[in-house]
Amino acid sequence: DAGVIQSPRHEVTEMGQEVTLRCKPISGHDYLFWYRQTMMRGLELLIYFNNNVPIDDSGMPEDRFSAKMPNASFSTLKIQPSEPRDSAVYFCASSPTLAGVYEQYFGPGTRLTVT
Amino acid sequence: GNSVTQMEGPVTLSEEAFLTINCTYTATGYPSLFWYVQYPGEGLQLLLKATKADDKGSNKGFEATYRKETTSFHLEKGSVQVSDSAVYFCALSGQGGGYNKLIFGAGTRLAVHP
Numbered sequence: 084d085a086g087v088i089q090s091p092r093h094e095v096t097e098m099g100q101e102v103t104l105r106c107k108p109i110s111g112h113d114y115l116f117w118y119r120q121t122m123m124r125g126l127e128l129l130i131y132f133n134n135n136v137p138i139d140d141s142g143m144p145e146d147r148f149s150a151k152m153p154n155a156s157f158s159t160l161k162i163q164p165s166e167p168r169d170s171a172v173y174f175c176a177s178s179p180t181l182a183g184v185y186e187q188y189f190g191p192g193t194r195l196t197v198t
Numbered sequence: 199g200n201s202v203t204q205m206e207g208p209v210t211l212s213e214e215a216f217l218t219i220n221c222t223y224t225a226t227g228y229p230s231l232f233w234y235v236q237y238p239g240e241g242l243q244l245l246l247k248a249t250k251a252d253d254k255g256s257n258k259g260f261e262a263t264y265r266k267e268t269t270s271f272h273l274e275k276g277s278v279q280v281s282d283s284a285v286y287f288c289a290l291s292g293q294g295g296g297y298n299k300l301i302f303g304a305g306t307r308l309a310v311h312p
């Protein structure tokens with residue numbers, strides 16, 4: 084099992100540029116989560132999907148952020164335009180739909196630096 | 199609403215010392231409880247879990263017991279190693295239709311010195 088795959092692992096961009104983060108969940112998992120981690124705010128849930136449908140996007144900070152899941156094996160998180168305060172580590176996680184099983188499996192993260 | 203409170207870190211211990219990281223929660227119903235560990239530069243990994251009251255989760259020498267009467271899920275290890283240095287997160291599962299949405303604590307950093 085390859086686990087959750089995220090790309091790129093590191094991204095450095097200039098303020099105002101568009102940034103796209105990618106995630107491939109574990110095969111067979113029906114839930115996909117996007118998190119942001121910073122020293123100041125800790126781990127924040129941005130949005131999550133069930134069967135490719137966004138269920139809760141209340142954590143998305145503002146309209147500059149958007150997320151899509153066009154199929155069961157791929158999701159993107161886009162920031163346009165990016166700002167220095169978006170610098171953080173972004174994690175993707177997936178979870179299966181099994182009775183009594185609620186744990187999430189995290190990817191290695193994408194470290195984003197906006198200058 | 200549901201919430202998780204962890205002891206603030208950092209926790210600094212010498213190798214082979216006993217570890218306790220406190221975690222208490224607020225929730226309606228019967229959530230599942232989890233401990234995740236994050237090593238430097240990596241994502242969170244599931245360390246152990248418990249799905250009902252009085253269950254004990256264990257893994258890699260770590261243990262935690264689901265105590266409904268005290269709404270706690272404290273993490274313990276009898277003898278820590280330098281390799282245990284990491285950030286530890288307590289979490290609980292969501293309620294209602296959002297069981298797979300986990301609520302995480304703020305994390306507790308553990309530093310173990312030789």
